[in-house]
Amino acid sequence: MLINFQILITIFLILVIYFLIKERLINFYNKYKAVFKKITDDYQDEIANNIQYIKDQFVKKFQKKNSTLLPSYTQKPTQPNFIIRHYEDFLVGQQQNLSYQIKCKDREILYGQFLYKNLEAYTGKGFQYKVSYDSNFNPIYELYEGEFKNGLKHGQGKLFGQKSENVIQEGEWQEDELKQNQNNDQNNNQKLQQNDDHPRNFKIIIKDGDKIIKSNIKIRENQRKIEQWIKFNQLISQNDIKILKSKNRWFTSSIIDSFVLYLNIQIDEKYFKIDFNQRKQALRQIFVPSYVFTQMKNNTKDINIQIFQNHFLEYKRIDYQIEKIYNRINFIVNRNNTHWFLIQLNLKNYQMIIMDSIINKEESYNNFKDILNTIFQQQITKIVISDQCIHQNNGYDCGPYTCLNMLKLSEIQLKLETPSEIRKFLLEQLKQN
Structure with missing residues (x-):
């Protein structure tokens, strides 16, 4: 009986010792695990810091180079x-x-x-x-x-x-300066001669029997010069001036695209005036005139890419990767030659943001998304209808409201809020000097 009691005591003590040792082992393991994790994290941080240091030194080295x-x-x-x-x-x-x-x-x-x-x-x-x-x-x-x-x-x-x-x-x-030589002189003479083959002034003679009714088209050309002139890279006519003086006439592409160039000039001047540290954080953007998008069609990928690259020819040396230069690109669109609106493409997440003065469903813009996807390798997956858009309440002010929405996106500080104010502003900009 005594032997059995001693055996039980021994087993009990063994169990007690086992559980005590097990608890200590678990505590030791947890402490070791925490220490090991801290060492690992510190090591990873050190590696990350070293990598960042190398990157910073790399950039500084390039900054000092010419x-x-x-x-x-x-x-x-x-x-x-x-x-x-x-x-x-x-x-x-x-x-x-x-x-x-x-x-x-x-x-x-x-x-x-x-x-x-x-x-x-x-x-x-x-x-x-x-x-x-x-x-x-x-x-x-x-x-x-x-x-x-x-x-x-x-x-x-x-x-x-x-x-x-x-x-x-x-x-x-x-x-x-180009050093002139005989070959250059000959080339210049050939170009001048080619220009002379198409004289600027010529005569049209209209006869009724032997009687001359009208001659010399120069009068008509002089009249045309008065009626048309070029500003902001657009052919502006007296008809455009009448549209801007009116309260209810539709904008032409000449009016819209002239405002595009006006905004691009202002945006670039503003961008390059700010401190370069601010410039790193600035959301740089550009407006694309309507004639670029008008030439594009769905299922004509090669043609669309060529049109796009012709417009952005200055970025050919970086393979037209304008997303490295701009954060947003804004396309001016004329739907069926009856309605103006604006598409802003975010080049960071490739969302297509619609700024339309008439409210439509997202599905109605799928065709425009398909056209842009021929250029941007099918990266555009989402259409967003902007809730910041100014809306029209008539059937003729889509042009002025598109310009107002362009102005809002550009962040150029002009106190223009109504169609009549934008018409008056553009009239001052586009009238003949």
Whole structure:
């Protein structure tokens, strides 16, 4: 009996010791696990900090380098692997083994490689896009590709006609001037002769028997000059002026697209005036004139892409990846040539936001989404009807309300709130000087 009692005591003590040791082991394990997790987290944080430090040093290194100009590449990138970082008026970028820098200034874009320390000494090969405006705000483009020295065209290069890829001058340049030679003189003479083949003034003679009824169309041409003029890159007529003076006439594309250019000029001036630290956070945007979208159709992908790329030719050197430059792109649309409205495309999440002064269902915009998807690789999946849109209460003010919605999106501070106010403003902008 005594032996059995001793056995029970022994078993009891073993169980007690077991449970005590087990509890200590569990506590030890939990403490060890917590310590191990802390060490792991600290190690990961250290790695992340080291990576961030390397990135920061990488960017600083590029900031201290100078860019010379980017030679146009022949091999098209297979993936959108450009890395763009803002630095003052520069966008630092790299693609595969090619290091380059895009210098974006107001009305100028410069593509270059890194060679020298002086940021202003663009010496090498590259591409330059410039635009200036005459007294009527009509754009004058200059696109040059070739060699540079200290920021000036110097060496072999070619100049393109307006905003196109048509070469108008090619040869050796010296300090921004093309050195003339016999071949250049012959080419210029041929161009002048080609222009002379189409004289500006010619005569039309109308006869009734042997009697001349009317001759010399110059009078009619002079009259046409009075009735039509060009402002904001649009042909403005007396009819446009009458529309703006009226309270209930529909806007023409000339009126709408002239306001597009007006806003783009104002947006760029405002953007490049702010501090570059603010510029990093700014939501940069651009308005696309109505004639671009009007030319596009569903199921014509290649044509739509070509139209889009022709309009954004200045971004060819980064494979038209405008999402690296802009956050939002705004398309002006004329539905069936009877109704104006606005589509804003968010290039971060590819939502299509509708700014329409007439309320419609989302499904009614599916065709426009399909057209844009031919350009943006089917990335647009969602249509959003904006609740910030100003709505019309008649059948003729879609043009003025589209302009008011454009103005609202642009964040340009103009105190214009009604159709009559926007008509009056545009009348002042577009009337003949």
